[in-house]
Amino acid sequence: MRVSNEEKERSRERIVAAAARLIRDCGLQGASVGDIMQAAGMTHGGFYRHFADKEHLLAAAITAAFDEFARPLQHTSNPTRASDEFRARYLSPVHRLHRAKGCPAAALGPDVARAGSEVRAAFSAGVSKVADGLARGIQAGDARELALRDLATLVGAMVLARAVDDTLAREILSACHARAALRSSSR
Amino acid sequence: MRVSNEEKERSRERIVAAAARLIRDCGLQGASVGDIMQAAGMTHGGFYRHFADKEHLLAAAITAAFDEFARPLQHTSNPTRASDEFRARYLSPVHRLHRAKGCPAAALGPDVARAGSEVRAAFSAGVSKVADGLARGIQAGDARELALRDLATLVGAMVLARAVDDTLAREILSACHARAALRSSSR
């Protein structure tokens, strides 16, 4: 049965939020339309009232995931501290275990490289947003360059740590943490 | 019809080599058993004379991919130079474009994190091998820590560069290249 326009909008938000979680946990292919709709509390049939196809949802979900993930870097009165806390949280064992609420780049990078242009565009915008947020916390003329370099280190560390055994993972995270800690004091 | 034992061994090697290429290009799920067997010059039915299931092939293919990729770091008379060349080649636009012959970690990291234990074990061993190779080219007491940190930066840079648009990709690669060049002179 038909629902009101406001309820439809809420349904759409639930679908996007569920997708933003599931794609990070299971990958772009691993999260099926059926799984996502079920996680949003609906059946699969209604999906196409909200999105032309799966690709459109994936793009919206990636945008939402980056928005959520970059939030601590954007609405802060102390960008340097936010930046430092972001790095520390990024390299934590909690982040390693909780893909679903973690960095979209570390969860989906290679998947996105193989995906369509709409998904890639959403991902590019998200990476820019995170890099800008990090750069705001760096006092230096080449803040953006340093931010991109740091982001690469963070993403690579998490990609590796999640794929290797626990012992090696700890070693990788602490090796990169040492450098992240270095940043705010020595640069 | 039956083929000789030597030819069977050659078939197996062709399958593993084809898989090592295809999984890096298309992902662990994206490379189907049929695609791989076709690339190896056979039909899909014969696959199960060589492997119990797809997971066993994926593990063998990941091992083969890392062996090939880490080779320049291992058989060299000048580890420092090999290490530096490895970093420069890693961050090149050629590597960004040619996934199929590139770093397995940058191509498959998140896929592996979602895969079975056999695949993960092969990946862990591969990452260790590359890290050891890099460390051999670093003169410092904490060579392994620096190598792991460098590897994280390289992997993250390539994961990001492949997923974002060309302009941002260039920026990421050059930001990390600056640091890679720094390593051999200033540390």
Place this chain on the structure above:
DNA sequence: TGTACATCAGTGAACGCGCGTTCACTGATGTAC
């Protein structure tokens, strides 16, 4: 404000398709004598 009707969000069955895997079959290879 009330009424009559068109719209359409959500349901659940159904579709075509590609996947990993199985299987009967073939004939050359391996092996026991």
Place this chain on the structure above:
DNA sequence: TGTACATCAGTGAACGCGCGTTCACTGATGTAC
């Protein structure tokens, strides 16, 4: 070394399954008068 037979690598059809997508249907919502 020759012979007879068991083995088995590779083929191609077939399987069950889950996927993205479509569709007829429902009844509450939106809208024109």
